[in-house]
Amino acid sequence: xxxxxxxxxxxxxxxxxxxxxxxxxxxxxxxxxxxxxxxxxxxxxxxxxxxxxxxxxxxxxxxxxxxxxxxxxxxxxxxxxxxxxxxxxxxxxxxxxxxxxxxxxxxxxxxxxxxxxxxxxxxxxxxxxxxxxxxxxxxxxxxxxxxxxxxxxxxxxxxxxxxxxxxxxxxxxxxxxxxxxxxxxxxxxxxxxxxxxxxxxxxxxxxxx
Numbered sequence: 001x002x003x004x005x006x007x008x009x010x011x012x013x014x015x016x017x018x019x020x021x022x023x024x025x026x027x028x029x030x031x032x033x034x035x036x037x038x039x040x041x042x043x044x045x046x047x048x049x050x051x052x053x054x055x056x057x058x059x060x061x062x063x064x065x066x067x068x069x070x071x072x073x074x075x076x077x078x079x080x081x082x083x084x085x086x087x088x089x090x091x092x093x094x095x096x097x098x099x100x101x102x103x104x105x106x107x108x109x110x111x112x113x114x115x116x117x118x119x120x121x122x123x124x125x126x127x128x129x130x131x132x133x134x135x136x137x138x139x140x141x142x143x144x145x146x147x148x149x150x151x152x153x154x155x156x157x158x159x160x161x162x163x164x165x166x167x168x169x170x171x172x173x174x175x176x177x178x179x180x181x182x183x184x185x186x187x188x189x190x191x192x193x194x195x196x197x198x199x200x201x202x203x204x205x206x207x208x209x
Contacts, residue, residue, distance in 0.1 A: 029064065031182045033057050033081045034097075038178035041094045049094065050085045057081030095169055098177045102165045108158035112151050121151035123196050127203050135207045143203045150199035153192045160184065 037053040044052070057078045064074040084097045115122040120138070124147035128137050137143045161184050168176040 054085050094174045105158045105161040112155035121147040123147045123150040146199040146202045150196045153195040157188045157192045
């Protein structure tokens with residue numbers, strides 16, 4: 001690496017949490033296929049609805065690549081739409097477009113809540129693993145409390161998503177599921193992530209300085 005490139009790396013601003021999650025426009029990208037699916041389902045046969053959702057995902061994938069966005073973010077969104085559409089095609093039920101996300105939320109809640117009950121909050125376990133697994137983080141009350149709060153924030157997000165969306169799923173409200181997916185998706189993830197980042201930084205400051 002040349003001296004010029006090294007200077008450029010030092011002066012380049014560190015990506016914020018929002019940037020790492022795709023930026024503000026990333027929120028829009030994550031909701032467009034959902035909105036297309038729900039809207040099309042209200043007027044078109046299920047086969048066409050599935051086709052439109054997948055086509056939208058492909059179009060967004062190509063557009064994001066042209067914009068030179070992160071390939072992992074772009075392909076991740078496309079795969080999510082493709083898998084959800086595949087489940088719908090298999091079951092023949094429009095509401096199943098959301099079923100993977102619903103059960104993923106339940107799994108996330110079980111893991112995070114279970115780690116709190118076991119007094120080993122998962123965010124602390126992850127932080128310690130990232131930093132070599134040698135820190136007595138559970139012996140520090142301040143650090144342990146920070147990870148209790150961070151893991152609780154994640155558990156509340158997962159639990160609320162599952163409870164509300166599963167209720168809408170049982171009620172066969174595909175439109176309601178679409179609204180819930182948008183409202184309870186990236187915005188809640190960002191809020192929980194902010195608490196987790198705070199806990200990580202608090203742990204690093206107390207145990208690695």
